[in-house]
Amino acid sequence: MKLVNFSTAAFGLSLVGAGIAAPTGSNDFKTQCLQFAPEKHLENVTRTRLDYLKPGTNLTYPDYPESCNAMEPSIIEQETCRIGLIIPTxxxxSIKFEAWFPKDWNGRYLATGNGGIGGCIQYYDVSYASNHGFATVASNNGHDGQAGISFLNNPDVTEDFAYRALHTETVSGKVLEKAFYGKKHNKSYYLGCSTGGRQGIAMAERYPENFDGIVAGSPAVDFNHLQSWSARFYTIVGSANSSDFIARETWSGLIHDEIMKQCDELDGVKDGIITDPSMCQFKPETLLCSKKQMEKKSYASKNATCLTPTQVEKVKQVFSPYYGADGELKYPSMQPGSEVLASKLMYNGQPFLYSKDWFRYAVWNDSSWDPASFNLTDLEAVDKVNPGGVQTWPKNFSGFQSAGGKMISYHGQQDALISSFNTPRLYDHIAKSMGLTYSDLEDFWRFFRIPGMDHCHGGPGASAFGQAGLVGTKEVPFTPERNVLAAMIAWVENGTAPDTITGTKFKDTDAKKGVEYTRKHCRYPLRSTYVGNGYDTTSEEMWACL
Structure with missing residues (x-):
């Protein structure tokens, strides 16, 4: 196989053909789609699909990797040409690549990211963007599924995961877009959360001219330390059959209730939401069993009413920052308020899948590595190896700033997978390393904290603001005030930077049941503050950014 490498594209890619203009009629568009030959425009690629999708199509994904969890069908809202390729890196x-080109193209290009350690094309984001008229691209990030075994003894797959797959996806898609429509886009955008958020940050650092606007939500930056922090939870809570294991029901009941008792009303409202977890100094010792409770073993069941001294210490460790042997902070603490979901994902008495596979296959290349043995030696090893250059802790964004790029980040304040304290830490780090005030940094990067939001979406707060195709896609207006992607467009194309992002809270977190309330989310370091009279707690006017 002939492999080509050149400065403006990824490994194995070359522009080899000219573009054609997109026709206007339905039959013409269908013909154009089915006659399009992507392999004429990119070298060394293998076509896997070329589909014309008509409006109203209920698109399913029968070949979706099982470990990615089931993907909901996509409703196609306009004529779309779906292209699939395998592109060597x-x-x-290689990557499994898809491009969705809508007939009613808005002249914009959008690349999507991934999640976890996958491995999984996020079709809900792809259909969301293409339905809005974006020429949209995606990839599997260099391997299939959420398991990490593909990293074993193959640093090229790890490098794809770290940054190369997205860059390849982006460059390839731009070549095909120009060939398909007969002209290049007006502006280029990126949308991603979690690992997708980290990918967006990595693009701003490594390839500052790839995108005019980047939406990087809940970014999994400082990635190796994130995986170390996640691995550490299993060594703290122990296995589910250990004598002092804290049951999920205890985390989501007794402990969560006490956290809410101590911290819910710090913002002046009792609503089941800790608006700013950094203000919550949770004291788990208030749950310590009395002598009588110890005799009755009131701690021993799923309906525990107190904690043993050992369990109290476990809770303290869970909510403590993670330090290295040198005393340096490696990763901030888990924020109080996340425990209902975190007890299912992180404190469940089993090793966390992502960190287990990362250390087994990317760090140690040893499938027998035991996550119960995790210690500071593993931390030192992952720092030394930095598989694929994945760490993503930039010193600055000077290239992105000089290129005129804009970036919006957001983070749910009860994220159970990535500490919501880490994105402010990154924002402060960049401000300091670039010698910028917050006002200066806001010229090209704005960060919004989202009270009551879980990981990337969901939760009891106003957590729907157009950040993904998962929830409220139709119910949330595509306006700069209500939709983060629309806000990014307004900033890039009109120079109107967002001061707030208004989130929507649906009744029972179900968009079909209608809107319960909306709330403006504040750009960091401002804090959402209740300024009402104590009666009306949901009206937007009762909250201010102070």
Whole structure:
């Protein structure tokens, strides 16, 4: 196989053809789609699909990797040409790539990211963007599924995961877009959360001219330390059959209730939401069993009413920052308020899948590595290896700033997978390393904290604001005030930077049941503050950014 490498594209890619203009009629568009030959415009690629999708199509994904969890069908709202390719990134690695080109193209290009350690094309984001008229691209990030075994003894796959897959996806898609429509886009955008958020940050650092606007939500930056922090929870809470294991019901009941008792009303409203977890100094010792309770073993069941001294210490460790042997902070603490979901994902008495596979296959290349043995030696090893250059803790964004790029980040304040304290830490780090005030940094990067939001979406707060195709896609207006992607467009194309992002809270977190309330989310370091009379707690006017 001939492999080509050149400065403006990814490994194995070359622009080899000119573009054609997109026709206007339905039959013409269908013909154009089915006659399009992507392999004429990119070298060394293998076509896997070329589909014309008509409006109203209920698109399913029967070949979706099982470990990615089931993907909901996509409703196609306009005529779309779906292109699938396998694109090599080295002589032993490749990406599965898709481009969705809508007939009613808005002249914009959008690349989507991934999640976890996957491995999984997020079709809800792809259909969301293409339905809004974006020429949209995606990839599997260099391997299939959420398991990490593909990293084993193959640093090229790890490098794809770290940054190369997205860059390849982006460059390839731009070549095909120009060939398909006969002209290049007006502006280029990126949308991603979690690992997708980290990918967006990595693009701003490594390839500052790839995108005019980047939406990087809940970014999994400082990635190796994030995986170390996640691995550490299993060594703290222990296995589910250990004598002092804290049951999920205790975390989501007794402990969560006490956290809410101590911290819910710090913002002046009792609503089941800790608006700013950094203000919550939770004291778990208030749950310590009395002598009588110890005799009755009131701690021993799922309906526990107190905690043993050992359990109290476990809770303290869970909510403590993670330090290295040198006393340096490696990762901030888990924020109070996340425990209902975190007890299912992180404190469940089993090793966390992502960190287990990361250390087994990317760090140690040893499938027998035992996550119960995790210690500071593993932390030192992952720092030394930094598989694929994945760490993503930039010193500055000077290239992105000089290129005129804009970036919006957001983070749910009860995220159970990535500490919501880490994005402010990154924002402060960049401000300091670039010698910028917050006002200066806001010229090209704005960060919004989202009270009551879980990981990337969901939760009891006003957590729907157009950040993904998962929830409220139709119910949330595509306006700069209500939709973060629309806000990014307004900033890039009109120079109107967002001061707030208004989130929507649906009744029972179900968009079909209608809107319960909306709330403006504040740009960091401002804090959402209740300024009402104590009666009306949901009206937007009762909250201010102070």
């Amino acid at each position: 080295s002589n032993r690695s």
